[in-house]
Amino acid sequence: MSSPSTHALVLLLVVAAGPLLPLGCARLSAREGEQHPVEVDQIRFSHATHARAKVDCLACHEEIYDAKTMDGRFLPPESKCLECHKERKAQGDCGFCHRDPAHPASYPKTERTLRLSHADHIERVKENCAVCHLKLPELVRAESTVPPMSTCTGCHEHATELAIGQCSPCHVDLRRFALRPVSLFSHQGDFVHLHGPMARSAGEGCAQCHDQTFCADCHARTVALPIEAKLPERVDSDFIHRADFVSRHAIEAHADEAMCRRCHGQSFCDDCHRAESLTPLSANPRSPHPPDFSVPGSINSHGPLARRDIASCAACHDQGARSNCIDCHKVGGIGGDPHPSGWVNQHPRDEINRVPMCLSCHL
Amino acid sequence: MSRSDPEGRRRGRGRTRRPWSCRPAVVGVALVAISAGRPDGHARAETVDATSTTLLIGRQDPRDGVVHTSVPVYELISLRATDFHLRGVDDMAVVMSGWGAVALADPIEGKHGLGDLDIAFAEGKLLRRRISVRLGRQLLIAGAGRNLAFDGLGVTVTPVRWVGVSAQAGVPVTPRFAVDRGDALIAGRAFVRPAFGDSSFGSEAGVSFLQVLDHGDIARQDLAVDARVTPVASPLRAVALTLSGFALFSLPEERLAEGDVTATGQLGRLLEVSGDYRRTAPDLFLPRNSIFSVFSQETRDEAGGWIYARLVPRLRLQGGYHVIVDAGGTGHDGRAKLTGTFGPDGRNSVGIESRLLLLSRSGTTLARGYTLARAFALVRVAPGLVTTLDASTFFYDGDVNGQRESYVGAATASYDFRPDWRALVTGIGSVTPFAERRFEAMAKLVYQGTTRLRQVKP
Numbered sequence: 079m080s081s082p083s084t085h086a087l088v089l090l091l092v093v094a095a096g097p098l099l100p101l102g103c104a105r106l107s108a109r110e111g112e113q114h115p116v117e118v119d120q121i122r123f124s125h126a127t128h129a130r131a132k133v134d135c136l137a138c139h140e141e142i143y144d145a146k147t148m149d150g151r152f153l154p155p156e157s158k159c160l161e162c163h164k165e166r167k168a169q170g171d172c173g174f175c176h177r178d179p180a181h182p183a184s185y186p187k188t189e190r191t192l193r194l195s196h197a198d199h200i201e202r203v204k205e206n207c208a209v210c211h212l213k214l215p216e217l218v219r220a221e222s223t224v225p226p227m228s229t230c231t232g233c234h235e236h237a238t239e240l241a242i243g244q245c246s247p248c249h250v251d252l253r254r255f256a257l258r259p260v261s262l263f264s265h266q267g268d269f270v271h272l273h274g275p276m277a278r279s280a281g282e283g284c285a286q287c288h289d290q291t292f293c294a295d296c297h298a299r300t301v302a303l304p305i306e307a308k309l310p311e312r313v314d315s316d317f318i319h320r321a322d323f324v325s326r327h328a329i330e331a332h333a334d335e336a337m338c339r340r341c342h343g344q345s346f347c348d349d350c351h352r353a354e355s356l357t358p359l360s361a362n363p364r365s366p367h368p369p370d371f372s373v374p375g376s377i378n379s380h381g382p383l384a385r386r387d388i389a390s391c392a393a394c395h396d397q398g399a400r401s402n403c404i405d406c407h408k409v410g411g412i413g414g415d416p417h418p419s420g421w422v423n424q425h426p427r428d429e430i431n432r433v434p435m436c437l438s439c440h441l
Numbered sequence: 442m443s444r445s446d447p448e449g450r451r452r453g454r455g456r457t458r459r460p461w462s463c464r465p466a467v468v469g470v471a472l473v474a475i476s477a478g479r480p481d482g483h484a485r486a487e488t489v490d491a492t493s494t495t496l497l498i499g500r501q502d503p504r505d506g507v508v509h510t511s512v513p514v515y516e517l518i519s520l521r522a523t524d525f526h527l528r529g530v531d532d533m534a535v536v537m538s539g540w541g542a543v544a545l546a547d548p549i550e551g552k553h554g555l556g557d558l559d560i561a562f563a564e565g566k567l568l569r570r571r572i573s574v575r576l577g578r579q580l581l582i583a584g585a586g587r588n589l590a591f592d593g594l595g596v597t598v599t600p601v602r603w604v605g606v607s608a609q610a611g612v613p614v615t616p617r618f619a620v621d622r623g624d625a626l627i628a629g630r631a632f633v634r635p636a637f638g639d640s641s642f643g644s645e646a647g648v649s650f651l652q653v654l655d656h657g658d659i660a661r662q663d664l665a666v667d668a669r670v671t672p673v674a675s676p677l678r679a680v681a682l683t684l685s686g687f688a689l690f691s692l693p694e695e696r697l698a699e700g701d702v703t704a705t706g707q708l709g710r711l712l713e714v715s716g717d718y719r720r721t722a723p724d725l726f727l728p729r730n731s732i733f734s735v736f737s738q739e740t741r742d743e744a745g746g747w748i749y750a751r752l753v754p755r756l757r758l759q760g761g762y763h764v765i766v767d768a769g770g771t772g773h774d775g776r777a778k779l780t781g782t783f784g785p786d787g788r789n790s791v792g793i794e795s796r797l798l799l800l801s802r803s804g805t806t807l808a809r810g811y812t813l814a815r816a817f818a819l820v821r822v823a824p825g826l827v828t829t830l831d832a833s834t835f836f837y838d839g840d841v842n843g844q845r846e847s848y849v850g851a852a853t854a855s856y857d858f859r860p861d862w863r864a865l866v867t868g869i870g871s872v873t874p875f876a877e878r879r880f881e882a883m884a885k886l887v888y889q890g891t892t893r894l895r896q897v898k899p
Contacts, residue, residue, distance in 0.1 A: 189891075246532070253490075253521070267705070267713040268747035268761055275685045275703055279645045279669035281583045282634075290580050291519045291538040291560050297580060297588045298559035299616035302515050302540040308494065310867040310883065311853045313817035313829045314780060314790060321833040322847040322873045326811055329837070333765065333774065333800055336699065336741070339726035340588060342616070354504055368807065377806055385737045386768045389723045392733035401732050418738040424695065434658065435732050 119176055119183040125214035135207045146197050148190035156184070191250050245286050252287045270316045297341065328390075335389040347393035356394075385418065399438040408439040487524035493517070493888045500881035502547075512546040525565075533565035573597040581609055584630040584649025585665035585689055590614035591626050606631045613653055623653035623660045623728070635670070644670045653728075660728040663698065665689040681707045691725045696738070698725035713749040718742070741767040745774070755782045770801030772810075784821070791818040799838065808839030825857035837874075844874035861890035 128138075136143055138154040145152065159175065160167060172179035203209040213223045230236075230248070245252055263276070263283055277284050277293075296305045306317040323330070331338050356366045370376035384391050395401050406413030430436040496515040501508050519538040527533055541556030542549060549555060562577030575595040582588055593611015609628040632647035646668035653661040669685040682704065689699040701719040724737040745763030752758055760777035780792035794817070799810040815833040822828055835847040848871065855865035865885040872878060 251488075251523070264707055264710075264713060266710065266757075267749035267759060268715055271717075271747075272703060272705065272715060275667075275687055275701060276669065277582050278584060278586075278687055279647065279667040279685060282645070289521055289536050289560075290562075290582075291521070291536055293580055293582065293588075294538055294559040294590075297590075298538075299590050299614050300557035300559050302517060302542055302557070303496070307498075307883075308496070308517070310831075310851060310869070311819075311827065311829050311855050311865060313819055313831045313853075314792060316778075321815075321831075321849040322835060322871060325841050325844075325847050325874045326835060326837070328841075329798065329800070329808055329811060332809060333772065333798060334721075334741070334743075335723045336721040336726045339723070382768070385739055387723070388733055388737035388739075389726055391736075392727055392731055396727075396731055396733050398732060403736075404732070416736050418736070420738070421735070433730075435730055435735075438732055 119178040119181055121185060122173075122175055122177055124216055126216060136205065142196045143200055144197050146195045148192060148194055152196075153185050189250075193248055193250060249286075253289055270318070299341070331390050332387055335387055338393075339389050342393075347390075351394055398435075401438075404438055409441065411439075487526070488522070489892045490519075490521040490523075491888070491890060491892065492519040495886045497884045498881065499883070501876075501879055503876045503879070509547045511544070511549070513542050513544050513549050515540060515542045527565070530565040530567060531570050533563070535563045537561045571599055573599075578614065581626075581628055581651075583607070583632075584628075584647050584667055585651040585663045586628060586649070587651075587663075587689070589626070589628075589651070589653075593626065603635060604631075604633050623655045625654040627652050646670070655728065655730055658730040659693055660730050662692045662729070663689050664692055680709070683707070691722075691729075693729050694725060696722055696725060698722050711751045714746065715748075716744075716746040718744040739768045741765065743774075755787055756780070765800065767801070770803045772798075772800035774798050789818075789820045792816070802839075806839065808837045808841050810838040812836045812838075827853075827855045829853040829855075842874040847871070847873045849873070855885075861888055863887040863889075 138158055139152055141150060142152045163174065166174040172182055176182040199210070200207075210225045210229050211223070212225060212229070215223050263280075265273075273284075294301065295308070304317075304319050306320050309315070309317075351366065365371070367380070368378040370378045371380050373379060374381065380391075391403075395403060403413075403416065405411065407416040430440045494515075494517040496517070497512075498515070499510075499512045502511050503509075517538070517540040520536070522535045523533070525533040537558070538560045539556065539558040542554065544553045558578055560578055560580070562575050562579045564573065564575040566573045573596070576593075578590065578592050579595060580586075580588055580590050581595070591609065591611040591613050593609060595607065595609040597605060597607040599605035607630045609626065611626055613623040613626050628649065628651040630647045630649035632645055634645045647666070649665045649667070651661060651663050651665075652659065665688060667685075667687045669683065671681055671683045673682040674680065683706075684702075684704050686702045687700060688697060690696070691698045697720065699719075699721050701717060703715060703717040705713065705715040707713045719742070721741050723739065723741060724734055727734045743763050743765050745761060747759070747761035749757070749759040757780045758778070760775070762773070762775045765772035765774060774797070776794070776796045778792060778794040780790055782788070782790045794813070794815040796813040797810075798812075802809045813833065813835055815831070817829065817831045819827065819829045829852070831849075831851040831853075833847075833849045837845045837847075839845075849869065850871070851867060851869040853865060853867045855863055857863050863886070865883075865887070867881075867883040867885070869881040869883075870879070871881075
């Protein structure tokens, strides 16, 4: 990984392998016969209507009675429906069951997200499925009908597992089948700002659903593009750099420069400013500063501004011993002592000989 | 390097970034991948989650008075291989995300091809999940880590379920566009996870330490305490109060670099209210061996609150206000956003958003605030076909390159043409202080799928 030719080879492999990756994965998936059709049809079915007709749950879902695992197919086959509704099919009334009679299809195959034995539960609830299944799918129902976790924890004591984030005994894989957290880890509200403090202390909880690749989409120091550029379709998300950030970046930096520094490295700004000829290191430098920036006592004098936004200054001017502030502010220079008041109380003079940086000015 | 060698310091600060600083991560993950792919099949991954995103972007970049044409192609890959069957190792996984790019027109960052690894590690748990080991490129998020990326080893030991320690050692990853920020890192954290009921999920308190060295000089040396606890929660957790706090102390400067406290109250999905206070010392976000670390000792305080309310099932309102106090005076930051959903199943949405940021202008005539007005919509026009519209206007309180307004509009159409596959096109037009007119187009192809080589049964 050291020579330019090796870099070029790795780069070529990454770029070339990318489009091929999904093709390879798709081919593997096809072996399993798991390719789902694109959404074309849905089965029209009302649990409420069948409940009013006093049809027992197990009359249609009889396989569930002995189901020790969630593997298997627990939705009734067409033959089960036809036990009562065969005259509809005989009349050619396909729309009685199919939303799209022109392209009738069965239930979409879904991956199981929980590990659960119905067989172990059914007798305990005296075959009353409604103990857990508080809501059932209906013709029009937008919200999820999967029993909430509080249904499980109503009987099962999982305080310890919850506390340490050991979800795998029940959940197959929360990273692949992430749930929308209702409480404690709610992602609503000011989540853009609150998720940081949350992850600092409870990262194990985050890790139940999110790999670090998810964090890296925004937080990796090596990302290719900002998240706004990668996900332009997420118009409802609260992204930090959305829209014309270039024009307002200086304002945002002044609003919270520490926030910039969390992600952006020492010379992030300088690279861009150099391209814009906004630094002394540019070929034809233009100053981004107001005309009175170097005039002590003026309204835009750089001294007070630097005290408030020193990280912004460092973003462009931190060239170590070659930094342009040294020209004026070194010992004996016309700029005078740049240290904040109280500096000498915390930093004794003998530090000059211990810290190489000090020797840049204290020659 | 001698610690009193300023020339050495100059060399250190002048070093450019290492564009392929991924050797430790690559070697570590490669070793694990090789061992995991043994022909006896005992350690083969059974499930592979893969995401591939191909982006073709065309845009005009006005730089230094010249309009450059940029047509980069990006390939972003993310992989996660799990369900290994390796004796003595639980929850083993190999995780990777990286990207490569080729510039078809003007170069990107002066190059026609570039790429990097964002994350690349192998992890597993030993001794009945009491020891967790992660090797490779990873993020250090907890405690004092401040989201630091590094190549190295991380170990977490939880001898009993409610208490543990973690330790990390390695080399900090050099950010893109940046010089090295250090060449050695050590970090550690001790934590407790109280288990006093369902509501304690996510409750944790820790003490952490982090040190980054740069050629033997201390670039960062921080001690932090953090805590998050939910002391009040109803049995079904529909109502909960969560408190969190964090304090990061710079040991060389003996000052608080960052501290915050937050209280969040929640009423199911209907209402969430939070209040927070944060203090930062921006100069302590600079490496301690930066010459700019000696110029300032100012602090910045921010306090405020946020409310989220689902007024009616299809209408969400959220907004907040924070007051900002720094050496320049007092500033204000207020936001509000109203989102409504409509159509079958509420799959379509429309929203408006506004933000008023007003910082103190004492000591400068430069722009220090703006007002944002934004509207957006997402409409599913057919199965699998989604269109979005997004329009933003910024009004600045001072001149930005001689102008006071920005206008940006974007339209997107995406189509899920096969399961796991999505194609998307986006057009963005803008009139800004730095570009009289600018248009950007992007085409995106996304694959996000899971391959199970064998069904994993409980």
